[in-house]
Amino acid sequence: MRKVVIYRRLTGYKIPNSRIRGKDENYKWVINSSKSPIHSTNNPWGMKKTPREVSLYKVLANLIYEKGENAFMELGNIYLQVIKRRFAQIKEQGDGTFEQLDETDIHWTFNEASNSIAVIVKHMRGNMLSRWTNFLTTDGEKSNRHRDQEFINTIQSKQELLTVWNEGWSVLFDALEQISAEDLRKRVKIREQPILVLEAVERQLAHYASHVGQIVYIGKQLKGNEWKSLSIPKGNSAEYLQQMKQRYGK
Structure with missing residues (x-):
């Protein structure tokens, strides 16, 4: 019943x-x-x-x-652990890029229509603070957010960029710790639109992955041959496969 x-x-x-x-x-x-x-x-x-x-x-x-209820709760708990790792992996890609950039790199743009790494980070921070502050109880588009202003660069240094970057992620990870398996089937609002908590989480994962992909791409173009790969380096796929087989294979 x-x-x-x-x-x-x-x-x-x-x-x-x-x-x-x-x-x-x-x-x-x-x-x-x-x-x-x-x-x-x-x-x-x-x-x-x-x-x-x-x-x-x-x-x-x-x-x-x-x-039954137990199956849903078990799956929900597994999902939450996986999604936390996925967000952490996305952040690590950004961290690895910032380590290779200098003060001028963060302000480079391809043209006037493009966003610099500094602007992308400012936008991500604005989105994270809006979406993840009181995630379960308030609309994800906060009244004090000014989205258009996020695309006007005010970040002056690499140190400031890292502070802004980490502030956004800190709010996100704190919010994830507050979500339970039971919460995944609840609804939250974004711009008044009700959506499932699970879908809201997935929506943000995709959003941040796309922006971090932009950051990594810009970093690779700027560093050229000096770029240190954040994934499997070109030409090392076979070697990496063997390492994984030795680690996990029977």
Whole structure:
């Protein structure tokens, strides 16, 4: 009975139907997203007609209905551990880039339409403070945020850049520690739009990964042959594969 109540609260339906439970092989499962990498935000697939969608709320509710509360909580706890590592890995990519840059590098831009590393970091910090402060209880777009101002550079030195960078990440990691598996199926708001906590976390992960990718790319272009690789260096793939096999292989 508890499963049905949870399902109804999440989805508005009494019990899962055959489509939601995945018995229809032609039914495509996709997660609704308010942001899209391709064309319109209402069309994340970049096509005239999108696949039929099933809400992530229903996916989670179906997991509870089919497998029970304990299965959901176990999966949620595993997810939280994984997502913390993923955010940490993204930050490490930025840290590794900053170590190789000098004072002038952080202000370099390709053209007037481009953002410098300093501006990207300022924007990320503004986003992080807005999204992750009181993450579960307040709208992720805070009234005291001035997003357009984040793209006007005010960072004067590399030391200031590192301070701004670490401030944003500190707020993020503190917020993640406050999220429980139970919280993942709750809703939060971003610009008044209600979305699942799990989706809000994934949305920020993708956002920050894209910006850190920009930072790394700029750093590689500026340092040229002096660049120290932050991943597997070119030409070392086979050697790295053997190392991993020796470490994890039977």
